[in-house]
Amino acid sequence: MTAPAAARPSALPVAELAGTLPAAAVDAVLRAALLEDAPYGDITSQTLIPADARATAVLAARVPGVFSGGEVFAAAMKLTDAGADVELLVADGAAFAAGTPLARVRGNARAVLLAERVALNLVQRMSAIATKTAEFAALVHGTGARITDTRKTTPGLRVLERYAVRCGGGANHRFSLSDAVLAKDNHLAVLTGGDASRLTAVLQDARARLGHTTHFEVEVDSMEQIEPVLAAGVDTIMLDNFSLPELAAGVALVAGRARVEASGNVNLATVAGIAATGVDVISIGGLTHSVAALDLGLDIELEPVPAPDQTAH
Incomplete structure (x- = not known):
């Protein structure tokens, strides 16, 4: 994997990212995940670990990447131990090198172990998405094209994946x-029953029934559909699986009358060429539906037990 630190363009400032992940949504995801992972408690820790044992755990990067999910990590730890002390060492949206400590938690050892897998699963996935997005964003930097996701997200995790x-x-x-x-x-x-001559009329009728604030986008898969769709007054036209010459011709044909989105056959090898055609938006399902979890680990150390006071009588 290409380390994103050197080439990654600036994302949203940390101040703008903060608070954009709804706490209620995070809590709902975490509660469902913990119910799945430990429906009747963690019998391993309950058997092996003293109830009053304390632990410190460090979330560490095994590979380079872009961090996402600090709030999720902290919330997972605090859900199992409200008194846990969580320190986020790297901000969401920041690039990091292999070996970087990303967060530290101090709390009840059983609680840290209970939250470990849920926290790691989510933060590893979120950071993988952020890292992959950063690679795409770096390749189109300066072109004016915007990299976007799609609805091809993991059921129940869309709010986290889109934040990533x-x-x-x-x-x-x-x-x-x-x-x-x-x-x-x-x-x-x-809508058209296969009659292409009806395309403009049916879209105009649909447009007339929409509220004035509702965005209207139409996907086309041939050059011949562009003019009939534009005639209906759409806001965005999606050119689906067009070749590079077709994309460039489509952008020229639209000529600013609508926003142009490119979709289909987008990967790290093709995205720069797609952006160079002048499209406004490049949507990529692979940002969320096919990333592999980023290799992050949670290294736990039990706090040492103080030695007995040999001077006591």
């Missing part, structure tokens, strides 16, 4: 089906 995309310098597409209109090929097939 922002940590990596990307932006978010519509959060859900309720947020914006995005008419894709299957919608258009149903």
Whole structure:
């Protein structure tokens, strides 16, 4: 993996990232994950670890990357031990080298061990997404193209995964089906019954029934669809699986009448060329649906027991 520290463009400032991950959503994810992982408690720790034992654990990077999920790590530890002391050593959105300590927690040993796997699973995934997004963002830096995610997220984890995309310098597409209109090929097939001559009319009718603040985007898969879609007054036109020459021709044809989004066949080898065609947005499902967890570890050390006072009588 290419270390992002050298090439990564500036993402959102830390001040802007702070507080953008809803605490209630984080709590809901963590409670569900802990219920799954320890439905009747952690019998290993309850059997082996004294109830009053204390521990210090350091979240450490085994590989370079971009950090995301500090709040999640802290919340996981505090959910199992409200009195835990969590110190975040690296800010979300910051690049780090292998071996970097990312966070430190001090608390009840059983509680730290109970939260360990849930915290690691989530932070490893979030940091992997941030790292992958940063690699894409670096490759289009200076072109004006925006890297965005899609709805191809892990069920139940969308709020965390999309936050991780922002940590990596990307932006978010519509959060859900309720947020914006995005008419894709299957919608258009149903609407037009295969009659391409009806495309403008059916889209205009749909547009007329929308509120004035609702964004309207339409996906096209051929050059011939661009003008009929633009004639309906859409906000964004998605050019799906277009070749580079087709993308450039599509951007020229749109000529600023709508925002142009490119989708399909986007990877680290193709994204720079796609951005160079002049598109405004490049959406990439792979930011969230196919990343491998970043190698982070939690190194736990029990606090030493004080030696008996030999001078006591």
